[in-house]
Each structure stands twice: as structure tokens, then as C-alpha cells.
Amino acid sequence: MGFMDFLGGGIIEAVGKVADDLITSDEERAEKENEKLKTNLSHKVEMAKLGIEDKKLDYGLVQNEMNNVTDRWVSDNSGNFLTKSVRPLTLIYMIVVLSIMAFMDGNIGDFKINPAYIQLFQGLTMTVFVAFFGGKTIERIKSKVRD
Secondary structure, three states, X not given: OHHHHHHHHHHHXXXXXXXXXXXXXXXXXXXXXXXXXXXXXXXXXXXXXXXXXXXXXXXXXXXXXXXXXXXXHHHHOOOOHHHHHHHHHHHHHHHHHHHHHHHHOOOOOOOOOOHHHHHHHHHHHHHHHHHHHHHHHHHHHHHHHHO
């Protein structure tokens, strides 16, 4: 009787289990697809949240950097002559030395400026304008916000 039970019930049960594992109904497929979509959507939502947090951190870092530069300029202007004039004198010195180097570099006959100096002057000029006018704009905005 044990052998017949094995042949009759055990094999049929095992074949049924294998068939269930291999064959899925349309409802089961739809349910699995639904689960995949939910997982994918929740992943996209989390990535969007992380992107927003990253943008907030970037904005905070830029804002903090601008405030620090403005605070340095304010502290430079609130001291004696030396603290007020260190940055401007350094800037003047660097521009004069750079200008002398650019004009004297290979200009013992024909006058021409090396293209490397042109790019350098462009970068310095842009930096000075952005720092000066950007700093003044931030100072004005801060003073209006305080008032």
C-alpha cells in the first residue's frame, strides 16, 4: 500500500507542484507586473527626493560661500588702513606685474601679445567684475533685507 500511495499520491502531488511553479495564470502575471511597476515607481520617487535634497545642499553651499566672501570684505573694511588696503594693493601689484610681463615677453622688436596672456587677462577681468559687482549686489540685498 505504501508503494501505491507513493505512485498514486506522491508523484501526482510532485508533478502538480512543478506544474504550478512553471505555469502561472494571467492574474498572477499581472500581479507580478504590478509589483514590478510599484517597485520601479517607488525607486524613481526616492531618486527624485534625493535629487531635490542634493539641489538644496548645493544651493546652501553656494549661499554660504557668497555670505563668507561678503563677510570677509565687510571685516576688511572695518579695520585700520592696512586691513582695508591689503586686497586692493595685492590686486594692483599682481595686475602691474602681469602687465609688465605680458608687454615685455618677446616684444623687443615687433609688438604682439602672446594668446596665453589674452586668456589670462580675460579670466582676471571677468573674476574682478563678478567679484566686485556681485559682492556689491549681495551687500545691497542683505542691507535691504535687514531694513
